Amino acid sequence: MSDRANQLIGDILRRIHEAIVENDVTYEEYQAAKQWFIDVGEAGEWPLFGDVYIEHVVEEHSFANREGSQGTILGPFHLPDAPVLEAPFELPHRPDETGDKTVFRGRVTDADGNPLANANLDVWQADAEGRYSSFMPGPPEGNLRGQVRTDADGRYEVRTVIPGPYTIPLDGPTGKMTAAAEWSPWRPAHIHLIVSAEGHEPLVTQLFIDSSDYLDSDVASAVKPELIVHPEPTGDGGFAFTYDFALAPARTPAMA
Ligand SMILES: [Fe+2]
Secondary structure, eight states: OHHHHHHHHHHHHHHHHHHHHHTTOOHHHHHHHHHHHHHHHHTTOHHHHHHHHTHHHHHHHHTTTOSSSOOOOOOSOOOSOOOBOOSSOBOOOOTTOOSOEEEEEEEEEETTSOBOTTOEEEEEEOOTTSOOTTTSSSSOTTTTEEEEEOOTTSEEEEEEEOOOOEEOOSSSHHHHHHHHTTOOOEEOOEEEEEEEOTTBOOEEEEEEETTOTTTTOOTTOOOOGGGEEOOEEOSSSOEEEEOOEEEOBOOOOOOO
16 A cells, blocks of 8 residues: 555645646745645534545546446535435425425336345435535434335335525635635535445435526536436426436455
8 A cells, every 4th residue: 555655645745746836836825725724624624625626536537437327426414324214205304394395206227227126215415495404504403314215116206305506614614715716615406315225336426406506517516417307397386307226236345
């Protein structure tokens, strides 16, 4: 591993050094950057910064040749151990949850289209105002988070509300850096999923709502055209859309 560390850390530092020279970085700017590193740590924002500005390249590069459906970034707002729901599957929500009701359904298959029974869909999303439970004030713990299983034909169905777009936190150092560069802090409306089944690679992905603003300017650069969904009105004030997931076979474990 030391060869790898030598190569990778050396390369990253060399590129930082080049950027300093090419941009005539001053001592004041270096000191400001150092303070910013400290601020990010003290605010607990390294996961946010990494997932917003770096993760998408790791995801695109790691899975460039994977079979099956497209994935995208995990992001910093997933919580493990969301409750496993009972059919009919409806994400836990407040009695007066705002936002357009929607149902989404589809199939989970292997890369050849064979249905995967008892596949697990771990679903989490912001509310209609763009707030995640446990991370932002407003929604109660566990709101709009849950795990859903496919039936014998690999079919699933989830009832929820259409989430709203949201900004990364504006008050913290990541938001301040984003503002300093005059970049948009917005993420388009999306639903996160991890789709998994025995013998298959878990698929970490997001479904983006086609009517949302910011699809072309996602601060986290996570939108892919294959992940945009099209909710249609169902005539009762709600919406519905479909999405099928195809999972790649599990990677062969490395030899010990
Ligand atoms: Fe998100």
